[in-house]
Amino acid sequence: MTKFYALLLSLLLLLAAHGLKAQTLAEKTKGLQKFEGFFPFYWDEKGGRILLEIDKLDQEILYVSSLPHGVGSNDLGLDRGQIGQTRIVKFVRSGPKILLLQPNYDFRAVSPNPDERKSVEQAFAQSVIWGFKAEAREGNRVLVDLTPFLLRDSHQLGDKLEELKQGSYKAEESRSAVFLPNTKGFPQNVEFEAMVTLVGKAKGREISSVTPDPSALTVHLHHSFIQLPDSNYQPRAFDPRAGFYANEFADYATPINQPLMQRQLVRHRLRKQNPAAAVSEAVEPLVYYLDRGAPEPVRSALLEGAAWWNQAFEAAGYRNAFQVKLLPEDADPMDIRYNVIQWVHRSTRGWSYGASIVDPRTGEIIKGQVSLGSLRVRQDYLIAEGLLQPYGDDGQPTNPAMLQIAVARLRQLAAHEVGHTLGLYHNYAASPQERASVMDYPMPRILLRPDGSIDLSQAYAAGIGSWDKRAILYGYQDFGSAAAEKTALSAIMRQTLAEGFAFMADADARAAGGAHPTAHLWDDGANAADELNRVLDVRGQLLARFSEKALAPGQPMALLEEVLVPIYLLQRYQVEAAAKQVGGLYYTYALKGDGQIITKLVPPAEQWKAVEALLRTISPRELGLPEELLAKIPPRPVNYGRSRETFPSRTGLTFDALGAAESAAVTTLEFLLNPQRAARLADYHARHPEQPGLSAVLDKLLAATWRARPEIGPAGELQRLVQQLTLRQLLTLAATPTAPSGVRATALLKIEELKTQLQKTQKSAKNESQRAAALLALRTIGQFEENPGKFEPAPALTMPDGAPIGSDGCGVW
Template sequence: MKKYLLICLSLLFAHHVLKAQDIQTKTKGFAKYTGYFNFYWDEKAGKVYLEIDKLNQEFLYVNSLPAGVGSNDLGLDRGQIGDSRIVKFIKIGPKVMLIQPNYNFRAVSNNADERKSVEEAFAQSAIWGTTVFAEEGDKVLIDLTPFLLRDSHRLADRLSGSDQGSYSPDESRSAVYLANTKSFPDNTEFEAMVTLAGKATGAEISSVTPDANAVTVRMHQSFIKLPDAGYKPRKFDPRSGYFDVEYMDFAKPIGDPNVQRLLSRHRLQKKDPSAAISEPVKPIVYYVDRGAPEPVRSALIEGAGWWNQAFEAAGYKNAFIVKLLPEDADPMDIRYNIIQWVHRSTRGWSYGASISDPRTGEIIKGQVSLGSLRDRQDFLIAEGLLQPYEDGKPVSDKMLQQALARLRQLAAHEVGHTLGLQHNFTASVNDRASVMDYPPPVASLVKADGSIDVNKAYKINIGEYDKRAILYGYQDFAAGTNDEEALKGIIGETIKQGFLFITDEDARPAGSAHPQAHLWDSGNDAADELNRLLLLRRQVLDNFSARAIRQDAPMATMEEVLVPMYLIHRYQTEAAAKMLGGLYYTYALKNDGQTITRFVPSAQQWKAFDALMATLKPDALAMPEKLIAMIPPRPPGYPRTRETFKARTGLTFDPLAAAEAAAGTTLAFMLQPERAARLVEYQARDAAQPGLLPVLNKLIAQTWKAPDAAGYKGELQRLVNNLTLKQLLQLAANTNAAESVRGIALLQIDDLKKWMQSTLLTATGNRKANLLFGLAQLSQFEKTPDKFQSAKPLNMPDGSPIGADADLIY
């Protein structure tokens, strides 16, 4: 019996020794990388083996794109962060799977059974699976290579979704990118060069790849240690200006809301929370891309560094620091908050994204991507305003200074997103109180000599609203403070100081109603600012000349500089349109003292209407003859682009087409279906409100029924007449519009038809032609009103950073 036991023990010991040596044996000759997760590199096979010593232990998994496609329209940029997910490895028999628990539904409770009931009620996701390659005690070794070489960023789906072609990963043309495959104490980083092979069908992917049938990028995947329990989550307030993390907590009492929302922010603590001014336990440090050239680099460092002003106002000393990225640093390393300088084939949006802990909202890493062509657009705008290229004279540096001023503001804006802040699109009406708005360059007319002043194009510091927002999100309260009451006090004081927060969903849609929430607008009153811009625009157009382009530039390229000048009022027009049928409102909480809703006074709406009509007048739409004569057809090598005017005249420059694009946009804003529905509703509730029918009556009186002008301006007037009728017919035909709106539009159409018929009897020449075309449109509409489709007006050249409206969080 003893001999039998001795044999068994010997066998068990031998088996244990064999097992203990298994990983070591399997990895003999491989390069070992130690860190959060250890991994091994097999140079001969080109494989990465991962040692998992954290089975059933949750960590953060993030995929990203360190080397992208280079197209703003496709939205696949260098440095783009993908999904952030809490995951864990589990082992079942010979299988190892990467599992994502469902943190959208939780039971925040000490009761294990309660937590288990929620976990079992909702599905989890198995992200990936493989088999054990070697095993040693509670450690397992797996071949991670297939995981690294897959399309983790889902580029194939995104290219297919944008009609660029059908793609799939080609393993034969993919490999681990060892230079950025590393392991650190709190994070392990993997990178691969992945080739998506397929059949290209889209022009955009073809324009940015050497061979559009083989799209080779680098994909990065990070395994990150979750933050410790030292972070204190902060309750989200919709008035605070922050992003939130949302989940359902089924452990909440029946009388309490089970949807919980937490603020998204970095961890920041004072060394002495009771002190008025204190250094932080650990500062927030951002690093600027070494690839940004001077003077861009210095502008980015300075602009991003403005945020320290806000942290100082919150009682911190040196809490926010901006540095140049060290030469040996990897920008994809989780330890570095990064401001990247990203190149694309076209100008486009910049982004501020974050890697966060989904459990608490704690931001672990901020990642800013700044489009490198944005500064060139501001330079172009400054060229149009200043027209600085005079023969024999030195060129002013004001264009460069304006471009750099915008970059400072842009750096601050995108960093703000990575601090947790949303856009605030009402800041422009309060002396540009926040860098989280979209600012246009503010230019003013110098009355003495008619020149244009751009010395104050952009703000040069953090905004006063931004200081209040940082105070709410990052104030570290002394022991014994009731945090909830203190935070209510901060919000209350912010409201008392006159700051309002309104964000994207209330500012971006064409039919949005808030009279103060706009993109790229200026001034306290949208209509007043539109009138001011029209005066400045007229001055610029009347004096526009070849001084707007460099020596030896083709004369046709005057058009590139002309476009943002001719359309300099485009965003202010949209802002003024929101006053028409507008509703002032706040994100009010019960009993917080804010105005909940309020109609825009009738007088202000009619003022906005008059300002909008001013953009449609022939005097506003006309270009000087001397300017038109200076723009020839495009020379070889300089084709029309999305940023030049469309034309109906073939190769020649078409000033009427430019007017069509501008006027058609104004009319589309004025007769937007939701806006029209509000005009009807608000007048029904308050007879003093303008109402849709009076607005349409005035519109027709100032277009079709206005005295006919002669020559070029007469042609512009008839152009506006046609656009007005088409927009009115589209409103009546729109089955998604309110029926009351369609009825009023039909009434107006019927009255206009009768007027046209009677006026036609005495009309001659072009006026008669205009009336006949209008009656033909009406006849076509009457046949099938619900299916009527008139020719759409020409679109404006691209204005906002071009490409798809992704953010998002630009």
């Protein structure tokens, strides 16, 4: 018996040893479909697996994940074509394990000394983003099952949906599979795609509105392994005045007397065939490909607008260096070899944007990817209907400018987003320089003819801007040698500044309490206050003639509200621009010794002009709507419910004219009494008594609202509404804990003065509505006085969605 067990044990060990014998790659992949490419890989049809042959162990490559099939909601921000994180990785082997390791390129030593490089590598953490088990090995070649890596939630969709309170989702392998049609091999890259299903319990309205079954969210996830560019690219030093994005890293090999942080321009590789020539062909032109899914006339507009950039490259001495073509029928938009302009559909209108895949080592752009929201052209058409009132008695549009303005905006949109993929920031200081850049957000220029009719002939600029040409010259001019580059770039920048160009980016334009008087989104004109008054004049003419001629025949009359929204709120962005004049500070991204103005306070006269223009926006005359128009907007018919594109309402099913006024007025007041703006008013006045002080601005506001002559009728209702909103914002300012004590003290003083006035009004006013308004205000002040730290005023109605006005920030727009 003992011999039998010994024999059995020997047999089992022999069988086990035979089973553990490593198979060759040929044996393991016998009968499988092979794909040649940067990495060879195999398709196991029976097992539904991708087996990756790794023949480049320890070699750094680029790994990019992306979302070729999106979710379809702008609110969720998970759009078709969205590029995920770009990482440098390498496959490393340890026994049977193959690790996908991401080195830490944020901290490095750019040095020929290997010990110096190693000291930095060992000082900072790296990341292993996946682990594989070798299926077969031959020398330095290993075979791994890539499938679990492909079927994971590589885009962190579950985390993002949970953050957005849409539910808890996780990838489920049983409902996920490799998507072979978009799994391809090329000499410098391999592309893999999977259909991945995330399962969970939906909690949010947005995810439920765009998914057939909200408990099962199926998308496509794409993975690219890419050969890193060669070492012939010459990085270009970043300059904050040039308008380009920066590739940043800490270089611990820099001498002590030089900056640790290194910054390089983010840009494509572009060289002249003859750098010494004034005009030369490019060694390899930049080619962008347009999504074939874009219909006409959209397609032609996008091709034309994107191609505007060739004007800038021509100005930099290149001939035909920037080209735009239709994407070949057999091309995969996610293929790294193609710079792509995609036409993206969503259930709601939203931002368009331009993104890039960038080499983290150098800042070189490897692929540009533009995503254009398809609904923005419909919003532009809607705005045109409100501006032109085109529908006559026969029901046919009488003005071809409707389509012309929508298409003109599409050209600008294409140029703008392509600009981001060339490495350019937004430039929000371009509009006062007569539309110097397509990288600004353009407000349509609406002019009035002498007879009061609308002129849209200059609605949008055509062609690339003068600032854009200077930026491309700085970023892409070929100087022939690194030695000549520094001097030449300095000369280009001196000339740019001498020509009066300015560049201001997102942080300076988007802040609600922003101070820069010319850095704005969606503004126009050289002076924000003057333009606000002009826009109000235009708006007044538009509202006076607004009618059912804005509606196509057969449309429910209630839809007149949708067309009314952008017209009634035509001033919304210029309000923000004018508010930045108040307590404003002009400044530049000045470098020491470059001769630019570093800081300069906005002159008092300009600030007071802005205050007057802002107060005009909350006057009953500007907030009221014609009775004839109100009579033409009935409650919504069945299946035409309210949306975020319509005005909020406190009147139930009926159109709320006071609600529309409230949403407009509160926006002005929030900008004017922004705590940061109030702090600057107090500070600048203390340092320079000629500057407007917070107390004086509040007195001006109260004089225009609570201390103004009482109105009667509808104007009186609007006046009392604005009075309550003014008090609400004043109390909010006084209760803001982050506001300086002097600001809160001044606000409290004005509240106390107003309280005294209200007590008199309540006792002596003959008009019941005035006494009632005074009583409500006193009760509100009383609530504040009981516990200022916990005071929360009644929330005001907000404006319908605006930004993106017919689009959809940024680098993105």
